[in-house]
Amino acid sequence: xxxxxxxxxxxxxxxxxxxxxxxxxxxxxxxxxxxxxxxxxxxxxxxxxxxxxxxxxxxxxxxxxxxxxxxxxxxxxxxxxxxxxxxxxxxxxxxxxxxxxxxxxxxxxxxxxxxxxxxxxxxxxxxxxxxxxxxxxxxxxxxxxxxxxxxxxxxxxxxxxxxxxxxxxxxxxxxxxxxxxxxxxxxxxxxxxxxxxxxxxxxxxxxxxxxxxxxxxxxxxxxxxxxxxxxxxxxxxxxxxxxxxxxxxxxxxxxxxxxxxxxxxxxxxxxxxxxxxxxxxxxxxxxxxxxxxxxxxxxxxxxxxxxxxxxxxxxxxxxxxxxxxxxxxxxxxxxxxxxxxxxxxxxxxxxxxxxxxxxxxxxxxxxxxx
Numbered sequence: 174x175x176x177x178x179x180x181x182x183x184x185x186x187x188x189x190x191x192x193x194x195x196x197x198x199x200x201x202x203x204x205x206x207x208x209x210x211x212x213x214x215x216x217x218x219x220x221x222x223x224x225x226x227x228x229x230x231x232x233x234x235x236x237x238x239x240x241x242x243x244x245x246x247x248x249x250x251x252x253x254x255x256x257x258x259x260x261x262x263x264x265x266x267x268x269x270x271x272x273x274x275x276x277x278x279x280x281x282x283x284x285x286x287x288x289x290x291x292x293x294x295x296x297x298x299x300x301x302x303x304x305x306x307x308x309x310x311x312x313x314x315x316x317x318x319x320x321x322x323x324x325x326x327x328x329x330x331x332x333x334x335x336x337x338x339x340x341x342x343x344x345x346x347x348x349x350x351x352x353x354x355x356x357x358x359x360x361x362x363x364x365x366x367x368x369x370x371x372x373x374x375x376x377x378x379x380x381x382x383x384x385x386x387x388x389x390x391x392x393x394x395x396x397x398x399x400x401x402x403x404x405x406x407x408x409x410x411x412x413x414x415x416x417x418x419x420x421x422x423x424x425x426x427x428x429x430x431x432x433x434x435x436x437x438x439x440x441x442x443x444x445x446x447x448x449x450x451x452x453x454x455x456x457x458x459x460x461x462x463x464x465x466x467x468x469x470x471x472x473x474x475x476x477x478x479x480x481x482x483x484x485x486x487x488x489x490x491x492x493x494x495x496x497x498x499x500x501x502x503x504x505x506x507x508x509x510x511x512x513x514x515x516x517x518x519x520x521x522x523x524x525x526x527x528x529x530x531x532x533x534x535x536x537x538x539x540x541x542x543x
Contacts, residue, residue, distance in 0.1 A: 194417060195288035195527065204294045212371075213298035219434045219458045222302070222486045222493075223273060226364055229301030230385075231371050232278050232293060234343050235334030238391050242375045247359075251327070251396030254318030261375045265361060267308040272356060272381065273487035275302040275460045279384035279411055279424045282532030290529030297432060297536055302458075302490050305379045307360035311353045313395075319349060323397040326352040327404070328378050331391035336405055345389050346402035347380065356381045356489065359392070381489035382426050382462035384531075386411050414527040421526070427462030428533040429519055431469045431494065431511035435538060446540045453500045460491035461513035469494040472508035472535070480509070500542045507538040 200208075212231035218224055242261050249257040278299035283290055285297070314326070329344040351357075358379040361368060368374040373390030380387040386406065402408070407423075414421035434456050437448030459466045459482075469480040480496040494509075512518040519535045526532075 195286075195290045195529075197288045200284075200294055201291060204291060207293045211293055213295065214301045216298055216432060216435050218301075219432055220456070222490075223304050223364060224301035226366065226369065226372075229303055229363075229372070230276070230278060230299045232280075232299065232385065233332070233371065234336075235332040237370050238331040238333075239370075240331060240375060240391060245375050245393075247376060247392055247395065249313060249317045249395045251398055252320035252323045253397050254320070255316065257313070257317050259313075261361065264308055264359060264376065267312060269306055269308055270356075270358060271304060271306040272358065272379070273302055273304050273490040274379055274381045275300065275427075275489065275491045276379075276385045276388060277427050277430070277460070279386050279530040280528075281430075282534060283529035285534060286523050286525050286529050286532055290527060292529060299385075300430075300432070300460075302486075303363045304365065305358055305360040306362035306365070307358035307376075307379065309355055310357045310359055310378070310395075311355055313359065314353060314397075317397075319397045320399070322399050323349055324400065325349060325398050325402050327394075327396045327398055327402045328389040328392060329394040329396075330373075330377075330389045331393050336410070339405060341405055342393075343389065343406060344402070344404045345387055346398070346404070346407055347387070349397070351380075384411075384424055384427055384462070386424065410528070411530060412528070413531060416527055419527070424530050427460065428531050429459070429461035429463065429466060429511040429513045429517050430533045431457055431459035431466075431509040431519065432536055433457035433471075433507065433509050433538060436507070436540060446538060448500055448540055448542055450500050450502050450542050453498045454495060455498050455507065455509075456493060456495040457509055458491040459494055459509075459511040461511065461515075461517070462489075463517055464514035466492050466511050467514045468512040470510050471496040471498065472506075472510065473498060474505055477510075500540075502542050505540045505542060507540055508535045510535045 218228040247259045281299035284294040325346040327346045360379045377390040411424040412421035437446045470477040480494040483493040485492040
């Protein structure tokens with residue numbers, strides 16, 4: 174049998190043009206590819222105080238690096254008095270802290286915007302609460318001796334790729350004052366187990382209260398710098414921008430959000446819920462990186478009911494809320510809305526921006542009662 178002949182026609186993909194900005198069209202193949210390799214948390218997992226390892230959300234910009242712990246080193250340098258090079262065992266030997274921290278992707282809610290910014294098409298499930306174990310970053314910065322004229326600390330991960338035509342490592346920075354907060358961790362364990370490869374093994378940054386883009390994974394370098402860091406993911410991406418020419422304001426702390434455990438049972442395709450008539454307990458979680466959540470209300474067809482808030486498992490973790498709904502037969506729309514101690518509440522309408530970040534518009538869940 175003769176070998177199959179490979180022709181140019183069989184190896185050249187058909188040219189496709191991505192939308193140059195937000196679109197009103199269907200999801201692109203590129204967005205579907207992103208949604209397949211990234212991972213959202215099923216909303217029924219809101220029942221857990223601590224999200225099980227396999228259910229916590231994931232966003233991976235490039236490839237998951239293959240790192241052998243025995244050969245890995247963390248370099249701490251730049252404008253410091255005593256540069257350090259540390260093994261994983263060196264870091265694990267330092268004082269450890271375990272904190273429950275809710276992480277949320279800055280793009281959570283993007284696909285609910287209209288027109289839709291083209292990127293990872295999150296709905297509302299890009300969130301999770303992990304039990305993170307590591308050593309406080311502040312201790313290592315003190316050991317290295319950050320120079321007085323340093324203004325930021327830059328964190329660089331091992332993930333490498335192309336973004337908007339530029340080859341780069343994933344890197345972010347924090348001000349020196351922010352980096353020295355006692356709750357910021359260099360984490361090597363999650364939920365009592367070593368970090369999984371997709372969660373940043375062997376070491377990642379955890380920045381409680383900030384959207385997930387700040388918690389750099391697969392750390393390789395930490396550098397003190399005397400000028401503001403201008404890397405792509407700091408100076409260009411993750412900004413609230415009104416249009417392509419607007420530099421915008423940087424994304425930092427998590428805006429308030431409440432989500433409910435979907436009640437009853439779902440339709441396979443649409444996920445529309447069906448519940449039985451009568452008393453129905455609705456529960457969920459609420460969080461904010463700006464200030465503690467102090468109020469959640471449950472919306473039933475535009476009528477708001479006060480929910481009961483349980484204590485949070487930690488200062489930087491979500492709170493359980495619950496409310497009893499006397500469900501009457503028919504079609505209903507359920508929603509929930511959080512307000513934090515700073516007075517910020519979730520908007521009832523979309524808060525649109527060019528790249529689709531920080532959309533904390535209230536959740537809407539259609540329910541059939543029978």
